[in-house]
Structures are given as structure tokens and as C-alpha cells.
Amino acid sequence: MATGSVSGARASRVAGAGAPRSVRLALLGTGVFAGLGVVAGGAFVTAVARKVVTPPAAAAEDLRVFSVTADRITLSSTADSRLPGLYSLWFSHGSGHARLGRVLSSTKVAVTRELLGVDTGLLAPGTRARIGGWFYLGPDSVGLPFSEVSIATPVGAAPAWVIPAAATAPHPGRWMIGVHGRGVQRGETLRAVDTFHEAGYTCLLVSYRNDGEAPASSDGLYALGDTEWEDVDAAMDYARRAGATEIVLMGWSMGGATVLQAATRSRHSGLVRGIVLESPVVDWVAALNHQGKALGVANPFRRGALAVLSRAWGSRLTGQSQPIDLKRLDFVGRSAELTVPILLLHSADDTFVPPEASRALAQLRPDIVTYDEFSVSGHTRLWNLEPERWTRAIHGWLSELAAPTDRTGSSPRRSVTE
Missing domain, CATH: 3.40.50.1820 (Alpha/Beta hydrolase fold, catalytic domain)
Known part of the structure; x- marks a missing residue:
């Protein structure tokens, strides 16, 4: 990208004083925006690298509870809530926890499942919740x-x-x-x-x-x-x-x-x-490349993020105390x-x-x-x-x-x- 900025400066000199002022300004602008692109790209790479090593915030509670009885619960229908099997149901900003069993019925709007138990919290209609894989809350x-x-x-x-x-x-x-x-x-x-x-x-x-x-x-x-x-x-x-x-x-x-x-x-x-x-x-390189592709991160930015994570100079950008040895x-x-x-x-x-x-x-x-x-x-x-x-x-x-x-x-x- 820096090469593009140098090329823009050379083009301005070729145009010289005889070129219209609007052309000279446009050519100057090309170099400026190329420089801004480098800055923006670097910031994006740093943001991607930081996201990899930063402990995530609490997951969003993307489900709504429609009804609850002693042994069953009806939730909004999503790919997660329709999954067969045994799952945790987190609610009330993670302070509540219930255990879900098999799917009893399902439509495009709602899913009814077995409710195997409520470990903590008050589970009521209107509660926001999310599915998790733990199932057991504590030993x-x-x-x-x-x-x-x-x-x-x-x-x-x-x-x-x-x-x-x-x-x-x-x-x-x-x-x-x-x-x-x-x-x-x-x-x-x-x-x-x-x-x-x-x-x-x-x-x-x-x-x-x-x-x-x-x-x-x-x-x-x-x-x-x-x-x-x-x-x-x-x-x-x-x-x-x-x-x-x-x-x-x-x-x-x-x-x-x-x-x-x-x-x-x-x-x-x-x-x-x-x-x-x-x-x-x-x-990790294979896993992070896959996740980057899934998020639409272009290959140069993925390579850049991996470099930031694994090089000593990158620690100044991410806040890491030491680089990660991805090869190891x-x-x-x-x-x-x-x-x-x-x-x-x-x-x-x-x-x-x-x-x-x-x-x-x-x-x-x-x-x-x-x-x-x-x-x-x-x-x-x-x-x-x-x-x-x-x-x-x-x-x-x-x-x-x-x-x-x-x-x-x-x-x-x-x-x-x-």
C-alpha cells in the first residue's frame, strides 16, 4: 500500500505545474487516501488480533420464553432452540440456569421442550434466554x-x-x-x-x-x-x-x-x-483462518492479524505480555x-x-x-x-x-x- 502512495507522488511531479490545479489536487488526494488506507487497514488488523485474545463478553440472550410449566417450556424458534439433545438454558443475564431435554414440538415460531429442572432463578413467560452446552451447572x-x-x-x-x-x-x-x-x-x-x-x-x-x-x-x-x-x-x-x-x-x-x-x-x-x-x-492458524473467512475478513488482513499475535512488536498493539508461538x-x-x-x-x-x-x-x-x-x-x-x-x-x-x-x-x- 505504501508503494501506491509513492506512485501518487511521482505522478504529481510528472504532471508538473502545467497540469490543471484540479488534477494536481486529485493526484495528491490519491496519496492521502492511500495513506489513510494503510492506517485504517492496520487498525482493522489490530482489532481482529485483539478480538482473538480478548475474553468475550456474555453471550446475547436471543430467545424469548413463551410459557413454562413444571415439566415443559415453550421458546422462540431458532436453530439452537430446535437442536435435539440435552442443553443448558441460561436466562436473566446469566444468573438463571435450567436444564432442557428433548424437543416435544416445533413450528417456525415456537419450540416446546422438556424442562428437566431449574437450578437457579425464576423462569417465567417473557424472560430472555439462550441455549448453552453445559447442561450441569455444578458438581x-x-x-x-x-x-x-x-x-x-x-x-x-x-x-x-x-x-x-x-x-x-x-x-x-x-x-x-x-x-x-x-x-x-x-x-x-x-x-x-x-x-x-x-x-x-x-x-x-x-x-x-x-x-x-x-x-x-x-x-x-x-x-x-x-x-x-x-x-x-x-x-x-x-x-x-x-x-x-x-x-x-x-x-x-x-x-x-x-x-x-x-x-x-x-x-x-x-x-x-x-x-x-x-x-x-x-x-490455531487453520482455525483462525477459517473463522476469519467466515466473518468475511480478507486474506491479507488475516495474515496480518496472525503476524500481530505472534510477533514481539505486535504485543504493543494488542496489549499481550508476550507473543503467541503459533507454530508451537x-x-x-x-x-x-x-x-x-x-x-x-x-x-x-x-x-x-x-x-x-x-x-x-x-x-x-x-x-x-x-x-x-x-x-x-x-x-x-x-x-x-x-x-x-x-x-x-x-x-x-x-x-x-x-x-x-x-x-x-x-x-x-x-x-x-x-
Whole structure:
């Protein structure tokens, strides 16, 4: 763009004093607007980069409640409210929470669903609400004993839930650490508790920097897993001190990127027996390029935003305390460094984090990756739509994991494409 500005100046000199004044002004204007374009483009690139690392504001409550009874609710009809499966219903600016079951009837205007329970708040006609994927609000909803604990992370004390394995569990040293995704909190991970508890695992569900529960980092911004893994490392240390002898890390979306970092960078990586990933970000460059295209961001601006995020000079524009190493977050490129069995769950219709990178990782490492692709579950809602299949996939994988295998992951793995 700067070249265009120089060309405009040269054209003015060629025109010289003999050119009409209106022409000279127009040519001068060309250079001015080109310069403004550079400024505007730079501002746009910076805005895109900042959006990537800034924790999002509360989601809009885009539904209206039409009627409520003890066991059913009628809502305005949207793509989300018509989805089959089990979901959270958030209302009253996030202070209210209910659990929704199957769709009973649907028109273009309204959807009636089972109302399985109201955990907090007063749900009444006229209330604004939104659908969410959590389903369980807190560990008390799961119906198992739990304790609230504090993890000493590099940024301060971070709250976590511990749901202990049953007293009869044959291997009490087995722990699962659950890591939620971007823009949500540890309640997202509760959907996995029953499955792991039945398999004899203690579940440690963690918070991490900038998620609204754990302390903020110095810059208050996400690093897409490049620093958040340190809080998972602290959780692994907590588990070790509490008696864990082997750990399965499970991450959703950005939590998937975070546990991959923890598995490869943690001082306690030797405890990691396996990894479960749901709708994970395996390659941030691919994911951000896709999201940028979906928002209509032109390729030069997407490349610019990635440069801002990953270069030291860009931190002055975004406020990041340090640049993000996007290459280090690419586990398609780093697939050879992975050494433990991985269960990778993704949906073919995930429009937020498409499955291509997950497929590529599975193809590159069939020796350790079990890949199970769902069809119409969207992003991080595989359990919500098909809980039996989701549970079956994890139980089967955990059973294989419990069998004697080569710790380097040389035992055969499979790809599941039901």
C-alpha cells in the first residue's frame, strides 16, 4: 500500500505545474487516501488480533420464553432452540440456569421442550434466554460427592472441583483432569464426570487464567493455550501430591490446545497416560483462518492479524505480555512429538473449529490416535446430542488404555467413522 502512495507522488511531479490545479489536487488526494488506507487497514488488523485474545463478553440472550410449566417450556424458534439433545438454558443475564431435554414440538415460531429442572432463578413467560452446552451447572447436579479445592497456579490460587473415585475403584491413582474451552468455565467439563467416575477415575475440573474464575494474567488476555497450560501443569502437580499415579487429560476446544501443550511441556508429563480431545483446536492458524473467512475478513488482513499475535512488536498493539508461538500450537506439524494414546472426538459439521486438522492428526498418527467423527453435533456439543455414543466411545478407549500397552504408544489404534 505504501508503494501506491509513492506512485501518487511521482505522478504529481510528472504532471508538473502545467497540469490543471484540479488534477494536481486529485493526484495528491490519491496519496492521502492511500495513506489513510494503510492506517485504517492496520487498525482493522489490530482489532481482529485483539478480538482473538480478548475474553468475550456474555453471550446475547436471543430467545424469548413463551410459557413454562413444571415439566415443559415453550421458546422462540431458532436453530439452537430446535437442536435435539440435552442443553443448558441460561436466562436473566446469566444468573438463571435450567436444564432442557428433548424437543416435544416445533413450528417456525415456537419450540416446546422438556424442562428437566431449574437450578437457579425464576423462569417465567417473557424472560430472555439462550441455549448453552453445559447442561450441569455444578458438581452437585451430577449427584456425586465433591470438594472445592484451590490450585496454586503461577497467577494465583485457582478454584477447582475434585470428584473422588468410588471407594471400591480398583486403581485409586487414576485421575482425569478436565480443561474447558474459550469463553466458558469449568462447568463445561461436568459432562464427562459420570463417564470417568464409572471407569474408576478421580476427576479434577480446573479453572485457568482469564476465565472469570481463576485470577487474571498480567495482561488479562488469552494466549490460546501457550501460557494457560501452566495452570494445567499446576493441577497435575496437585493431583500428583494427592496420590495420582497416572493422568488422563481431557480438553474441549481451546482446552484441547491447552492440554496438548501441558502433555508436551509439563514437568509432570510422565504421569500422562492418555489424552481425550473434544472439538479441539489442533492447529490455531487453520482455525483462525477459517473463522476469519467466515466473518468475511480478507486474506491479507488475516495474515496480518496472525503476524500481530505472534510477533514481539505486535504485543504493543494488542496489549499481550508476550507473543503467541503459533507454530508451537500446531500439532499437525508437531504430530511426531506426541507419545501417548489420544481419543479425538470431532463433528463433521463443526463450523467454529472445523475437523480438518483433527482428521490430519489422526491420519498422521494412526498408531496413537483413535478418531471418532460425529455428524451433526456442532462445536463441543457431542455429548449433548449423542450422550450414549459419546460415553461408549470414551469407555471403550479407557478400557483399551487400562490394558497393558507400550507406553510409547506403539499399540495399534483405530479410526472410527460411524
